[in-house]
Amino acid sequence: MLLDETGLINERFNSDFAPAEAMDALWAAGWRHFGHEFFRYNFGIHAGRVMRVLPLRIDLARFTFSKSQRRNLRRNAGLDVTIGQLGVTEESRSLFKRHRLRFTEGRPERLEDFVPATASASPCESFQISGREGGRLVAESYFDLGEHSASSVFAMFDPAITAAGLGIFTLLKEIEHSLDLGLEHFYLGYAYDKESFYDYKKRFRATEYFDWKGNWREFQTE
Template structure:
C-alpha cells in the first residue's frame, strides 16, 4: 500500500466489517496515513474534521446506512464537575500524574493486559502482545505523550515517582487541545473511577495550556460503553453543519464509569 509523503493526503476505504458498537450493523472506514513533516498539522485538521488517530493512521466512519458515530469534544474552559465527579477527584487525590514521551514500558504493558483481560476479553485488541502494545504507543509521527498515574508514596520526590502504576493515557497534543487516543487502568480499583478521573485530568491539563478542547473520540447513542462521554458538559458534537453545542434531552446518568 502506498504510504506517500505528498502534501495532499490520499484516502482509502476499508471493506465492510462487523460493527463493534451496534448489533446487526456493518461498518466501513475512510483512512489516510499520518506521516511526514506535515503530520502534526494534518492530525489537527483531521481531528477537527471528525477523524481519530490509531498509530500512524487517521480514520473516520464511512458507513453507507448509519451515522451513529458522533465526534465529541469537551469545552474545557466552561466545564464544571458534577458532585460525583468532585468525589472522584477527592478519591484520587493521592495520585501523581507524569507526562513522558511516547515510549512503552513492561510495567505499562502488564497493566494494559490486566485491563484487557478483565474488561475487553473479546474484540480486536483482546490478543495484543507486548510488541503490538509497543507499536500502538511508538508508531506515531505526531506530538504524542504517555501520561502515567501512580499512587503517591511519602518517600518519593516530586520528580521521581515510583509508586504503583494504576492508569495510563496515550494522548495527542494538538493546536486546540488534547485528544485522548487510548487509556487504560487497574480494573480492580473500581471505587476510584479511574476512567472518569483521567478525563477530568485532561480537562484540567487543557485549561492550564490555555486551550479550549478535549477530544474524546466517538459517541454512539445506544452503546452503553460510550454513554459516559456525554456526562462531561458542556460539549460539542460534530454534525453536518459543523461543531454544535450538545443539548441533552434529559439529565445524564451520573455514575457510568468511563471505559
C-alpha cells in the same frame, strides 16, 4: 431510515507525520488515529446493532467540572501522577494485559494497536498520564496535542481497583492539563447515539458532537 443525506462514511489513510495545525483540522472533521492509521466512520456495530457514531469534543472555554468529577479528583488525589511524552514500558504492557480482560466484546489485543511504543514513532505530539499507588502503576492514559486542541487516545487501569474510577480520573487529568495549556477544544473520541460502553464520554459539560455535515452542535444530555 438510519442512513440520511450524509450517506455512509468510512475513510482511512496512513501518515508518518502530521503537524499540530493539521491535527486540529483532522479532529475537527471527525478523524481519529491509532498510530499511523487515521480513520473516520459515521456508523458502527455494537451489541449486534448498527449505530450512528458521534464524535465528541469539549468546548474548554465553557467547561466546568461537575460535582461527581471533582469528587473523583479528590478521591484519587493521593496517587502519584506524572505527565510526560509517550513511552510504553513493560509495566504499561502488564497493566494493559489486566485491563483488556474487562472487555467481553471487541477485546483489544495489543497496546501498540492504539499507541506506538515511543513518542518519536508517533505522527504527532503524543503524551501519557501515569498514576501510581505505592510505586505501582494502576492507571495510564494517552493523548495527543495539536496547536489549539488535544485529543484523548486510549486509557487503561487496574480492574482490581474499580471503586476509584481510575479510567475517568486520567481523562479528567487530561482535560485539566488542556485547560492549563489554554487550549480551545478537548476531543473525547467516538461514542454512539444509543446506549453503549462509550456513554461515559457523554457526561461532560460543554460537550459538542459532530453532525458529519461539517458542523459541531451542542450535545444535549438526557
